[in-house]
Amino acid sequence: MKKAAIYARYSSDNQREESIDAQVRAIKDYTEKNNIQIVKIYVDEARSATIDNRPQFLQMIKDSALGGFDLVLVHKLDRFARNRYDSAFYRRELKKNNVRLVSVLENLDDSPESVILESVLEGIAEYYSKNLAREVMKGMKETAYxxxxxxxxxxxxxxxxxxxxxxxxxxxxxxxxxxxxxxxxxxxxxxxxxxxxxxxxxxxxxxxxxxxxxxxxxxxxxxxxVYIFNRSAAKVDGKRNNHKIKKDEDIIRIEGGMPxxxxxxxxxxxxxxxxxxxxxxxxNKAKETYLLSGIIYCGKCGGSMVGNRKYAGRNRTLYLSYECSKRKRNKSCDMKSISKKFVEETVINELENTFFAPKAIEKIAQKIYDQAKFKANEINKDIPIFEKELRGIQKQIDNIVNAVASGLAHISFKSKMDDLEVQKATVERRLYEAKLQAEINSPSLENIKKYLAQNRNIKHKSLGTQKQVIQTYVKKVVVHEDNIETHFIVDLNGGGGGT
Ligand SMILES: [Zn+2]
CATH class of the missing domain: 3.90.1750.20 (Putative Large Serine Recombinase; Chain B, Domain 2)
Structure with missing residues (x-):
């Protein structure tokens, strides 16, 4: 049985929001239907939407590292994070701890399309958050240059x-x-x-x-x-940037820039x-990266295969392989081990030539696009509501301005006007966030294709990226004595899921 933590958030000044009770109730219904055990409930109650204070949220992120739960359940995705930048960052944090985020209302499920969609959305979110950081850093970089x-x-x-x-x-x-x-x-x-x-x-x-x-x-x-400017040491968003992002692209090196x-x-x-x-x-003890760990199986006995390293031959050459776990444990299977390099290269070639082939990408992108459109609908509903609210506030402001203009000044106008300005700013911010959410949850067909296609040259990516791509798109690899079967998470021949 999967263990879940619930996260609920409520701002008391937003009447449209479901109460915490309603959010938790909806989530509990979901857990009963899906056989999930609730181990902890985190609740943040914001006094005002303009002050962002989420101690329980941050506690939940912290606790996710302790292994007490496999899932974080939210009623709706916008309960989880305030905007896409936030969302991308904290989702990655959870993922690092093997905790998955599930939104009950958006009904993120485990269908292959959903899994890919999630990774596409995450990728796009990451792209946006990088751009944001870049904007913030512009001034500093100019100094650096x-x-x-x-x-x-x-x-x-x-x-x-x-x-x-x-x-x-x-x-x-x-x-x-x-x-x-x-x-x-x-x-x-x-x-x-x-x-x-x-x-x-x-x-x-x-x-x-x-x-x-x-x-x-x-x-x-x-x-x-060599003058070196490293963005990880800098501040982003006024807060200390603790993400420890230290990618090459973030480092400026200028030869001859220092005496x-x-x-x-x-x-x-x-x-x-x-x-x-x-x-x-x-x-020598450095650990190898086994790209296929957890998804590679023995074709003879069906057991999982595990990474293995040994020194063999006269020169004591290091030999890396995947070996049948049953054979390794008690010799109950006679499957030979297979070269790590060979099987990984085969899978990478398969991905490149089959899954990420232009024709296949067309097909997969369309499936993901349909899925995304369905999910974005829910978020899109907020936008006209906020827009209407904003028009109402603006009308009241205009009325006061007109009244003052025609000489009807009254002492109460000033405080009424101040109230309206605050309301206006709050709704404007909500509208902006809803638009961001909608945008990131409904990538265009073109963007989905682009995102998928950038994985095509997987051969030239870092080991970490290779592993991430393989683990996202390959469902399993079955090793037989004379061939290797690669199963993708989307069946490229049929309509639905993989085999
Ligand atoms: Zn076996």
Whole structure:
């Protein structure tokens, strides 16, 4: 039986909203029909729609990491998040913890179309949220492109001039040069620290050096003259951005943007040294990414296959494979293991040539589009209601303005006008959010196709992305002795679900 947490939210100043009781009741009906156990109920009651305070929501996100529930049930998707940016972020958080979001009213189900739709919507939401962050960051990036200091303590070896550009601090720069040249001659961190202390050098904050600070310095490309601006360190939306997004595209690197303290050759020498010394026995223990874990099955006994690594042959070459779990456990199956590389490449080729072939995409996109239209209907109903409300408020405002214009000034007009302005702003915000929700929940056929098509070159994506794409679109892989069957979540021949 699946375990679920309920999340309900209510703003007392919005009469149109279902009460918390009504939301919870509808969700309970749903859990009874679907055999789901409710383990916890989180409720936020907002005093005013203009103040956003959701302690229980954040607690629920936090708790999702503890494994107490598999689902979060909401009455309607807009209970879950205020806007698409929020939604994308928190959905990802839940997903990371293997918790799925289910909206009772929008009736997100487990049909293949729904699963794909959800991932498409998520992808599009992610795209939007990236764009938003980009907008916010524009100003900072402009500063960055001029190679200026964007805040905080400058790195050891540099000072910041009045116009915010970096200048070399000669005394500190000598310490930096010493650190690099000693490391290039294979000195360990302890020896370097000893020498720095002996010569009386201190860190930027005036402390003695530690191993971590030495490591940070040796890794910092700025010393070789590369200006680096990293968006993850910046603030988004006024709050500290803790998402720890550190994708390459978010990092600005400008060669020659900093006054160099050491030359490129020395910097590279040190990097080589450091990556070599890391490759001890620990590096060999690095975990492989098994792209097919959880969806690959043995064609002989039907059992699942699991990733396996062993060293074989005279050269003790590492051999990675998938092996039948029954064979591994007690030799009750005689299926041979299959090369990890071979079976993964086969599945990736299948995806590329069959599932993401232009013709198949047409077909899948149409199915998803129909599904999305159906779901967006519910959200679209809000828009005309808010629009009507807004027209009503505007009319009242106009009446007062006209009354004042024709000389009918009255002391009560002022406070009445203030009230109306507040109401107007609140409804405008709701209308805006409803439009955003509607937009993101009803992607155009063209956008769905584009989104699907970007997976076509799956071969060139990162391992993480490959795994995500495979786990979304491949239902299962069955390994036989002479062939490999790949089942997608949508049956491309028939009408309905996969096989
Ligand atoms: Zn087997």
């Amino acid at each position: 001029k190679c200026k200091h964007t805040g905080g303590i400058p790195p050891l070896g540099y000072d910041v001039s009045d116009d915010k550009s970096y200048v070399i601090n000669q005394k500190e720069a000598a310490a930096v040069r010493l650190i690099f040249s000693m490391r290039a001659k294979s000195a360990g961190y302890n020896l370097i620290i000893e020498e720095l202390n002996r010569l009386g050098y201190r860190s930027k904050r005036g402390n003695r050096f530690g191993k971590n600070s030495i490591h940070e310095i040796l890794k910092n490309e700025k010393y070789a003259g 160099a303290i050491i030359d490129k050759k020395l910097f590279n020498e040190v990097q080589d040294k450091m990556s070599k010394s890391k490759k001890g026995p620990a590096a």
